[in-house]
């Protein structure tokens with residue numbers, strides 16, 4: 633079983649951290665850094681460019697891969713989307729110079745030039761509007777092409793918007809929401825379903841854990857029911873006796889990351905002390 637992982641770029645590091653947390657530690661990172669063995673003898677990592685991974689998985693050179701939705705769309709491959717990984721979150725937008733007369737995508741004319749790293753996404757987007765501008769394919773720094781006079785507009789990735797702003801560009805339309813995804817080859821999924829689902833579950837358990845916190849606290853026994861009242865309604869909490877002169881219990885509970893701030897205030901108001909918050913590496917239901 634081979635998993636294709638970005639060898640560089642923005643989603644390289646978060647992909648490696650995710651696999652590591654999922655239990656697929658890298659055992660040796662070969663000389664040429666193309667392949668690596670993992671803690672599971674049946675699983676190898678194959679390092680490749682993010683943009684090439686959709687094809688690698690589609691062709692079966694890798695059974696599974698981590699890549700971005702923008703490149704999956706761009707290549708038009710027929711792979712199975714297993715999981716949205718919640719990093720590499722960005723948008724593909726159509727943007728024009730701030731002083732351009734273009735105010736909507738339909739203002740674009742066939743003789744205009746649009747620069748992009750995503751020629752297919754761009755062609756399809758304007759094709760749907762029955763507009764056929766010339767696509768200038770570039771491999772980076774797309775935002776500067778209008779300034780040097782080779783493009784009337786661009787189709788590119790943005791997240792904070794800083795690069796567009798610096799280059800005095802204005803967004804006309806959002807074309808695609810993108811993020812990193814775990815994908816699988818459809819044939820491999822049929823033949824090796826058990827193993828692939830096992831990997832998917834391991835990765836998903838990390839994502840689930842990231843949204844939760846593990847909360848521990850000491851509570852005087854007489855205040856236990858009041859503290860329990862203010863805890864969000866999930867299974868548990870776990871209550872344990874504490875060796876102490878006073879009547880104290882320890883209470884453990886899993887809480888949504890988004891609720892943690894308020895929960896801590898509330899349990900403290902009700903008498904909980906020595907409150908610890910820890911992160912959860914994996915949560916398997």
Ligand SMILES: Nc1ncnc2c1ncn2[C@@H]1O[C@H](COP(=O)(O)OP(=O)(O)OP(=O)(O)O)[C@@H](O)[C@H]1O
Nearest residue numbers: 641642643682683700702720721722789790791810
């Ligand atoms: N500004 C951004 N914010 C969030 N995610 C982004 C951003 N830019 C790109 N991405 C995501 O990261 C993916 C990989 O882009 P990145 O530019 O890091 O890699 P690359 O083009 O393979 O490498 P490099 O640019 O170093 O040659 C993109 O396909 C996109 O999904």
Ligand SMILES: O=P(O)(O)OC[C@H]1O[C@H](OP(=O)(O)OP(=O)(O)O)[C@H](O)[C@@H]1O
Nearest residue numbers: 642772773789790791792793794795796
């Ligand atoms: O909205 P922002 O936060 O400014 O991010 C947008 C920029 O990020 C990406 O470039 P990257 O940093 O990957 O460099 P690259 O052009 O060399 O790929 C993308 O191509 C944009 O240029």
Ligand SMILES: [Mg+2]
Nearest residue numbers: 641642771772
């Ligand atoms: Mg890039």
